[in-house]
Amino acid sequence: MIAKEPKISIITINLNNLEGLRKTLESVKSQTYTNFELIVVDGGSTDGSFEYLKSNLDLIKKFISEKDKGIYNAQNKGILLSKGEYLVFLNAGDTLLQKNILLEISKFLDQDVDLVYGNILIDSKDNGIIERKYPDRLNYFYWSIKSLCHQAVFIRKSLFDLYGYYNEEYLFAADFEFFHRFWFNKNIKIKHASVFVTLYDFNGVSAQPKNRKRIAEEYQKIKKSIFQSGLT
Numbered sequence: 001m002i003a004k005e006p007k008i009s010i011i012t013i014n015l016n017n018l019e020g021l022r023k024t025l026e027s028v029k030s031q032t033y034t035n036f037e038l039i040v041v042d043g044g045s046t047d048g049s050f051e052y053l054k055s056n057l058d059l060i061k062k063f064i065s066e067k068d069k070g071i072y073n074a075q076n077k078g079i080l081l082s083k084g085e086y087l088v089f090l091n092a093g094d095t096l097l098q099k100n101i102l103l104e105i106s107k108f109l110d111q112d113v114d115l116v117y118g119n120i121l122i123d124s125k126d127n128g129i130i131e132r133k134y135p136d137r138l139n140y141f142y143w144s145i146k147s148l149c150h151q152a153v154f155i156r157k158s159l160f161d162l163y164g165y166y167n168e169e170y171l172f173a174a175d176f177e178f179f180h181r182f183w184f185n186k187n188i189k190i191k192h193a194s195v196f197v198t199l200y201d202f203n204g205v206s207a208q209p210k211n212r213k214r215i216a217e218e219y220q221k222i223k224k225s226i227f228q229s230g231l232t
Contacts, residue, residue, distance in 0.1 A: 006109045008036040008102060008154065009084030013074040013091050015043035018052060020093030020201060027095035029059055033102035037061035039081050041074045049092075072166035072174040079160055085109070086116075086154045089175075093201030094151045097121065104195055105154055113189040114159055118152040118197035125203050136192045143183065144223065147176040152197035159188075172211065173218035180226055 010028055014021045021040075028038055040063035042049055050065050062081050068074040075089055086109055096102065108116045122130040134148065163181040166174040182188050 004110060005033075005035045005106060006086055007084040008033075008106070008109075009039055009078075009082035009087045009157070010036055011039045011041065011075060011078035011082060011087060011089050013041045013043070013071065013078065013089075014045060014049055015092075016045045016047045016049065017092040018045070018047045018049045021049055021052060023095050024090055024092055025056060025059060027097075028090070030099040031096065031102045032100045033106055035106075036102060037082070037084055039063070039078045041068070041078045041081075042066075043068045043074060069168060070171055072168050072170065076165045076168065079157070079165055082157065085157060087157055087160075088152075088154050089150050090198065091151065091201075093203070095199045095201075097196050097199055101195065101197055105193055105197065108191050108193050109154060111189075111191065113191045114156045115188070115190045116154045116193050117148050117190070118154075118193040118195050120149045120152045121196055121199045122149075122202045123199055129199075131196075133194075134192060136194075138183070140184075143180065147173075147219075148179065149198070149200050150175040151200045170218050170222075172215045173222055176219060177222045180222065 012021070012024055025038070038060050040053055040060055042053060042063060042065040044065055044067045053060060053063050053065070064077065064081070068077065078089070079087065090096065105116060105118065117134060119131070119133045122132055124130060132149065135142065159182060163178070167177055168174065170177060183190070
């Protein structure tokens with residue numbers, strides 16, 4: 001059973017994004033819900049991020065600053081450092097939308113669910129602010145064309161113990177592949193929180209035109225594997 005006020009591990013990864021890191025930490029600091037820990041995995045930044053992190057040790061439970069092998073390698077490091085019942089990945093530049101949002105989400109976590117996903121706002125310099133509302137049930141058809149934004153997904157840590165960590169073979173789509181390992185397992189309890197959780201900063205590596213081909217190839221590879229295994 002999950003505690004009445006489950007502990008949430010917020011895992012933030014950063015590489016030379018001091019401005020975004022400040023925004024993220026300020027949004028975490030403003031939360032009214034207090035049973036959380038903030039884990040920061042910095043990739044060896046040289047822009048002042050390290051010094052900023054050292055000055056915020058009252059907020060940060062743990063942080064490391066060292067070179068990593070990519071986004072998912074850094075997130076896997078964060079998982080290993082975390083002690084919460086549930087994990088959420090809020091990377092540098094992403095912000096929690098309201099000061100009581102963790103409190104709202106905790107009400108869903110108290111129901112002993114394995115995963116809760118909320119809605120997001122996407123901040124794109126090309127398209128402005130975009131609302132993304134997810135349906136209460138994500139069926140096979142949905143997963144054949146779309147995914148979730150993991151910045152608004154609260155995952156019970158034990159799912160990583162059961163199904164493994166992020167596959168570091170993928171540079172951009174490992175979260176999509178991870179969700180597919182268990183999404184249609186009827187023993188896994190999943191809930192949709194119909195609230196806007198996060199302002200997702202869609203101005204990083206995933207938004208860069210040079211990466212679009214690689215992203216498309218990764219999604220295609222994952223979908224092909226799923227079809228071959230008979231999961232969809």
